[in-house]
Amino acid sequence: MESTLPSREFFVLRYPGIVNNHERAVETLGGLQTLNKTFNSITRRLRLTFRPEMLFAKPVYGDHRSTTSLIIRAKQLRNKRTGEIKLVAEVVGTATRIYYFNGMFDFQYGPFEKVSANAFGETTSESNPAQDTFRIFYDQLLIKEPSRVLDSYLKTPNMPLFLPPLLFTRLDQPTMYCFSSRFRMNQYVELENNSQQHPYHRKERKSFAIFVNFGDPVPEAAHPGALQAVTSQGNQTRKLAHDVEKLFHHRPIWSKSALVHSLKWKRIREFAIKTILPAYAYYVPNGPWSRVWVRFGYDPCKHSSSRVYQTVDYRVRLPRLQTMLCLSGRRSRTDDREDADLSGSDLEELGESTTLDVSLATAHDGDSPEPTHASQKSTSAFLFSKDSWPDAKQILYQLIDIDIPEVVEMLAAPVSRKNCDSIYGWMPNDYQKTIRALMTRYLETWVKASNQSKSSKK
The missing domain is CATH 3.30.200.160 (TFIIIC, subcomplex tauA, subunit Sfc1, barrel domain)
Incomplete structure (x- = not known):
């Protein structure tokens, strides 16, 4: 049927x-x-x-x-x-x-005003107590005719102030919250009794990193606490710190992604790098060398050769490129982090025969969170070349890590500036805008060529 x-x-x-x-x-x-x-x-x-x-x-x-x-x-x-x-x-x-409709209504607050009973001419007595009376002034709030001047509207007599928020609560679903007694632990300290803040406050984590803005004096040595934090760790951690020191002697300015990739270690904790870096370099938050680590005693503003380490903030803005590269938001950080102490067993060194080449697909394999693997981490986090494409919508590149002919020629040309500029450093004006346009053009060409080769193989 x-x-x-x-x-x-x-x-x-x-x-x-x-x-x-x-x-x-x-x-x-x-x-x-x-x-x-x-x-x-x-x-x-x-x-x-x-x-x-x-x-x-x-x-x-x-x-x-x-x-x-x-x-x-x-x-x-x-x-x-x-x-x-x-x-x-x-x-x-x-x-x-x-x-x-599983949600709850927001708190309702209407244009009502409580007035006394005497305002309406009512008499009160013990046998006839006064009742709560409310006056609605909704019609007076509305602007019924188009007008550019609100003075007459704002100066309306007997107009109570009525400025409710757009929303009283951001949530329309009920949530469970279990109240529990507070326990005093060693990482909490009690504030003063007369303080209006939270009665318990977590101790601040000690950070010995030195931040140097453009034009500020360059520190010659690290904070004593940063060196003590490294020396108090195990043998493997101190050995890793020695390798970081050698890299800074070889190259004075590093981004953290490039530094981690250049270390010949199999497993490197994110927390270990955060502890070691302040002992050998200071951090630059702005200027031509923004968001990189610079060796103590080295001032890039005094050395024109440091222009190769200037940074370019590149963003993949074209939607078609984001689709081709399968980019969605920021790069996943879970593969680079793992909560653990700095014990020596957390660090394993690689042999000299270990290679550092990795395919781009390893950055998106979706495996469970693991420590940073220098021998397996993709170069796309810091290197821009024909074989290394961005793995996030926004990446910070150093000029020395951008492998395209125009940028190589730009760095090989003589320095045209006599003094270091606070925006462009030792490079020509608007160099970042020019390099971003070149990178986008090359990236489109490489992606199209890759898609054509894949379709031809099929």
């Missing part, structure tokens, strides 16, 4: 109330025009307010869920002669979407 379903499609709405007047119920949902807009959009939420005529009434929103249901019309027929009752069911259509 074959049967066909009707082609009519319905949207089910579970109204949070008893509907006695269908027209009034449609008005609370914004009217038929608003309902059509909501039904035609998958992402739009259904807005419901029980006082649609008042602008200050807070609504509740309904979310839809996809479903595969049938809309059935059932009739109960009764034979007048025999009294037999018969049920007749008919399928009138299908329901593909159901709207639920």
Whole structure:
């Protein structure tokens, strides 16, 4: 037996109330025009307010869920002669979407003012106590005629101040919170009794990193606490610190991603790098060498050769490039972090025969969080070349790590400046804008060529 379903499609709405007047119920949902807009959009939420005529009434929103249901019309027929009752069911259509109002209404605060009973000429006595009386001034709040001057509106006599927030609460779903007694632990200290802050405050983590803005004096040595933090660790950690020191002697300015990749270690904790770096370099937060680590005693503003280490903040802005590169938001940091101490067993050194080449796919393999692997971490976090593409929408590159002919020629050309500029450093004006345009052009060419080669192989 074959049967066909009707082609009519319905949207089910579970109204949070008893509907006695269908027209009034449609008005609370914004009217038929608003309902059509909501039904035609998958992402739009259904807005419901029980006082649609008042602008200050807070609504509740309904979310839809996809479903595969049938809309059935059932009739109960009764034979007048025999009294037999018969049920007749008919399928009138299908329901593909159901709207639920599981949220709570926001706090309602209307334009009402409490007034005394004497204001209305009522007399009060012990047998007839005064009743709370409220005055509605909603009509006085509305600007009924177009006007550019609000002085007359603001100077209206007997107009109470009514400035409610757009939302009283950001959440429309109830949440569970279990209150528990506070325990005093060694990492908390009690504040003063007369303080208005939280009664317990966590101790600040000690950080010995030195931040140097552009133009500030360059420190010659690290903070004593930074050196003590390194020497107090195990043998493997001190050996890793020695390798970091050798890299800074070879190259005075490093980004953290490039430094970690150049270390010949199999496992390097993120926390270990944060402890070691302040002992051998200072951090530059701004200027031409922004967000890199510079060796103590080295001032890039005095050496024109340091222009190769200047930074370019590159962002993949074109949506088609983001789609081709499968970029979504920032680079995942979970593969580079793991909570642990700096014990020597956390660090393992590689042999001299270990290679540092990695394919781009390892950055997106989706494995469980592991410590940073210098021999397996992709070069796309700091190197821009034909074989190393960005793995995030925003990446900080150093000029020496941008492998395109125009940038190589730009760095090989003589220095045109006599003094270091606070924005462009030792490079020509607008060099960052020029390099970004070149990088985008090369990246589009490389991605198209890669897609064509993949399609030809298929």
